Amino acid sequence: LDPALLDQIIREADHLRKRSNRPTGDFDCWVERALKKRTRAAQSVEIDHPGVVASVLGSEILVESQGELVRVAGCLMPLVVGDEVRVGTSPQGPVITESLPRRTKLSRPDVGGKALEKVIAANMDMVMIVVSFVSPPFHPRLIDRFLVAIEAGGAQPGLCINKLDLLGDSPMPPEIEIYKAIGLTPILCSTSTGVGLETLREKLAGKTAAFVGHSGVGKSSLVNALFPELDLRTGEVIKGYGRGAHTTTWSSLHHLPLGTTLIDTPGIKSLGLWSLTLPLLLESFPELSGVSCRFRDCRHQNEPGCGVKQAVEKGDIAPYRYDAFLRLLGEVQEG
Ligand SMILES: Nc1nc2c(ncn2[C@@H]2O[C@H](COP(=O)(O)OP(=O)(O)OP(=O)(O)O)[C@@H](O)[C@H]2O)c(=O)[nH]1
Ligand SMILES: [Mg+2]
Numbered sequence: 001l002d003p004a005l006l007d008q009i010i011r012e013a014d015h016l017r018k019r020s021n022r023p024t025g026d027f028d029c030w031v032e033r034a035l036k037k038r039t040r041a042a043q044s045v046e047i048d049h050p051g052v053v054a055s056v057l058g059s060e061i062l063v064e065s066q067g068e069l070v071r072v073a074g075c076l077m078p079l080v081v082g083d084e085v086r087v088g089t090s091p092q093g094p095v096i097t098e099s100l101p102r103r104t105k106l107s108r109p110d111v112g113g114k115a116l117e118k119v120i121a122a123n124m125d126m127v128m129i130v131v132s133f134v135s136p137p138f139h140p141r142l143i144d145r146f147l148v149a150i151e152a153g154g155a156q157p158g159l160c161i162n163k164l165d166l167l168g169d170s171p172m173p174p175e176i177e178i179y180k181a182i183g184l185t186p187i188l189c190s191t192s193t194g195v196g197l198e199t200l201r202e203k204l205a206g207k208t209a210a211f212v213g214h215s216g217v218g219k220s221s222l223v224n225a226l227f228p229e230l231d232l233r234t235g236e237v238i239k240g241y242g243r244g245a246h247t248t249t250w251s252s253l254h255h256l257p258l259g260t261t262l263i264d265t266p267g268i269k270s271l272g273l274w275s276l277t278l279p280l281l282l283e284s285f286p287e288l289s290g291v292s293c294r295f296r297d298c299r300h301q302n303e304p305g306c307g308v309k310q311a312v313e314k315g316d317i318a319p320y321r322y323d324a325f326l327r328l329l330g331e332v333q334e335g
């Protein structure tokens with residue numbers, strides 16, 4: 001018998017004894033009872049199957065398993081949409097028997113307690129940052145923040161700019177070329193006219209992708225456009241404010257034909273960065289980390305002769321992105 005398992009059984013036996021009204025008798029008897037309890041527990045869930053968490057509503061979890069949605073009540077595991085689990089049937093109903101390690105995740109600090117990590121979704125190959133033209137207005141600053149959070153969680157970033165129909169004859173914002181230059185070519189699209197949707201579909205083919213961004217940019221509309229049978233709820237942008245009405249209130253996962261899986265998420269007001277370090281920040285700015293600077297551990301901030309600052313002055317690094325870097329540098333957790 002494995003010594004760790006033996007230890008565990010002894011602990012369980014001791015626990016049974018302490019909880020009993022008559023904690024007397026030979027300890028062996030309590031070990032025997034603990035073993036019997038284990039056997040019963042093992043019998044009550046005979047088979048479990050792989051599944052993926054499709055939505056989480058408090059302790060109620062919807063798991064997609066074997067092509068069906070299974071409702072698991074009273075689950076105490078800290079699961080998020082996209083988590084891979086095993087689900088089985090106990091006499092009390094469906095239970096999650098195991099949650100598997102996450103391959104990737106997207107996190108932010110918990111709004112309630114900043115020292116806690118809040119995982120938005122797990123196991124996606126790509127996180128599609130969605131922004132819009134005009135309504136809500138184009139907010140490129142959020143893109144830089146998402147790029148850091150996505151890099152930290154191990155998924156690939158994508159950028160989708162929706163509501164192209166609203167741009168009219170106005171010129172393209174200059175930031176679009178800047179993101180192209182760092183390899184994040186935006187997909188310009190409109191769910192109203194259908195432009196760009198085929199490109200988006202191709203980009204996501206066979207992948208698991210989460211749609212993230214401000215409220216009202218059209219995340220749910222895009223998921224609906226890619227898979228019309230879904231009919232997710234969408235909501236008007238509040239007139240005069242240029243903001244969405246926070247229509248989607250929980251994340252949900254959907255399997256599309258041809259092996260694509262999409263995760264719709266609620267719109268966020270702002271994105272805090274979870275455990276931001278200087279190395280992570282630099283990895284999120286490939287155009288900065290690619291420049292050689294003669295100082296080791298340089299913050300590329302005020303150091304005289306810094307290679308990055310020289311590259312900005314020569315025009316090799318977009319001042320807009322360098323400015324974004326400096327803003328985020330102020331949020332780096334020291335030590
Ligand atoms: N003009 C225009 N309107 C769009 C487009 N895509 C979506 N909308 C509208 O924008 C509004 C918001 O769309 P949603 O899909 O609910 O936005 P969301 O990002 O899911 O918002 P939250 O769920 O609140 O985070 C709705 O009124 C949509 O009809 C588009 O390409 N062009
Ligand atoms: Mg939505």
Ligand SMILES: [Zn+2]
Nearest residue numbers: 293298300306
């Ligand atoms: Zn430097």
